[in-house]
Amino acid sequence: MFDIPILRFGQTYESMEKQPVVHFDTGEPVAQLHQATGAMVKLDLKKSQKARDALRAVPIAKLIDICKAAARMYLEETLPCGNGSLSPAEFCRLQSATTGLPENMCAANMRKNAFVLGHMDEVLDALTRGLPYEILEKGYGKESRGVMVSYQATTPVFGMVLPNNSPGVHTLWLPAIPMQIGLCIKPGSQEFWTPYRITEAFFKAGLPREAISVYPGGHDVGGAVMTDCQRAMIFGGQTTVDQHAGNPKISVHGPGFSKVILGDDVVDRWEDYLDLMVDSVFANSGRSCINASGIWASRHTREIADAISQRLGPVVPLPPNDPKSSLAAFTTPGAAEAMNAQIDEGCQADGVTEMTAKYRNGPRLEKRERCDYLRPTVVHCTGPDVPLANTEYMFPFVSVVECPQNKMIAQIKQTLVGTALTDDAKFKQQLLDATNIDRLNIGPVKTVQLNWLQPHEGNIVDFLFRNRAFQDTPPAAH
């Protein structure tokens, strides 16, 4: 069994409190995770400048090389993990064992994280819009066009309260390290594997150990990270989003409510986009905020819903090590049952029809001794105002909503990824102007097909650095 200590800016720390972590299906103990306290985090953060100082001693170009080396090690090598070590295959097996995510998806998420790490030069170039590294290192400098610019770090360390649902979220914080910002991580209680493995890969590749802290623990740890880091990201439900809305110190990541929108000009050819719609809903077991939870069109919605149902309805849970396994387990007792009850209640309303039931050959909720599964569910909604028209659940669930095109942009409300299938110039411009859509795809791009050279829910560079005025000579007379 893995014994995984706290990491306090490079120093391992054995806690007196350890949380057992068990296999989601068998209950077999897999690891014990040492638990930090809020006080510990707050005390360490008083010395967080040391993390940034250690990183600033390494040029950004060298840090990018470290990222690239770490990417390879993370993906291919056996790396330390607490009191043991893990090969990539063992890593996927254990990550699956504690999160309920099938092993093939764990491997896919590994590749995703490794891709971002391995292409860090391109990612930084894109996110900084080509800013010379020297300007980030020094805090100011002249761009090639002769303009003085200054980027001031807003924090010595980037705090984060990470989720359990999908290991792909770790792509979001990786660019902090090459920008010489330290990390203060509270990992998920089940998906602590990735932060620890990436950290070990970083260390093996030569990153200063003082740069990273990993604090597993309870709510007080999360609270300390959020209050005492000058910049922090948190993942949570709508309540978490509402709680931190408008706080410039916090980047909050909640439900995505991502959608596929079919314009009136293409909707009669909806069958051409069936694969795109199915994959947007179904990839990664529908666990991500970038999975489509809504498909909106002005007509053919019932046929679209039926066609997706024919594809997803028969999908059944398979063992997590089966390469064809495509459904993740719910490991939190009662969670799947509660969602199932909400969906059943929503389906009682006028205008809502569950389309998957006839293709499923069984109930939506499959209860096991220690976990539950929810099988894919497609509902048809006759309009945007009926229940379930704009909902998101952490499994392959989608509402196919009938809505006139001219009402669509307002009615879809907040949307993390919006894939719009249209060639209508006027509609495209309206979509480009819509501030309720974060990531906009116009064209046949699955909602889950992220380009890592693009910002996600805000640009991390703008979050961790302040573009401010700097002068070392007087301006020209004017």
Next chain:
Amino acid sequence: MSQLAELAAKAKAQLDAHTYENVQWHFHESTGSPFWLEKATTYNFDPLKEVKCFDDLKKFPHFEDDWLRGGPISRWIPKGLAGKPAYVFETGGTTGIPKSRMVIEDHWIDYENFSDTLPDEYFPRGANWLMLGPSGPRRLRLAVEHLAQYRGGISFCVDLDPRWVVKLLKKGKIKEAEDYKEHVIDQAVTILSANHNIQCAFMTPKLLEALAMRLLDDGTSIAESGIKGIFAGGTEFTPQWYRTCREELLGPDVYITPTYGNTLMGLACGKPFDPADNYKITYYAPQPRAVIETVEFKDYNQVVGYGQTGRVKLYTMTKELFIPGFMERDEGEREKPHEKYPWDGISGTRPFHEYAKTTTVGVY
């Protein structure tokens, strides 16, 4: 028989005698309270004749804390104490009617007894105190003040309304709760900066942590503020937090001792710090005035084995209050007697697992 066994046997005999004496007091027509005299008429046994030792208290049905809600408060005053000036202290009360306890002198006696356990080296007699905990209708404020006075000092207090904090937390207003905590810490820092010779303190763990952090931010520390001894309690006090406190937050010059208690019981002391305990915190009730048992989750009359986990069952037997077995909202592990406290203790106290999910912890 070992010395500890002898001490334990003596303590047990004292507890049996104390139990008999208290039952006689609370159920005698001339001295008992209206509440217990009326209650006795509903029992199928006569407490005056059939309760002769501590184990006989199991004949009583469990004490229900709802009996403490609402009035008249005077029904709790034993006839034998009628006419004495009385206080009322409350617990809970964020919503609905709080539980009330009538007190005459118990809070003084409890804290005088507790005073005898404090090392003078770290709690110097004559030094002044800081009381950084809940104020208002709670007993702590007056009890700590009496403790300070009993030891020849004066207690400086702050305003702290935990019910307001609970309301903020339940509404998800974390920022407002943090602001309120800062307001409380502001008051404490101001007092400490005012040259009042404060060397001793009561603090809840969360406020101690917040004060220590503030002082560190200000370039100073609890030790440099002049505080030498702290007794802490009121919210969960874990071994890891204890260790962080001793090793990192306070340093070697500040003594900290955990306590466990409430308005009904008084104050259970922590076993003196011993590195061999590896920061395990063990509490001992102030016997014979109060007793803690660790009992089976499915049979509250059955004590668990040593080292086993059970729910906290509380008994209080003073001239002012009689509680023959009240199920606390905590659980923990039963611990063996200690030479300083030769009766059962409890360690690892934490919210009772069946209530833990609905309890708002960390109020102050």
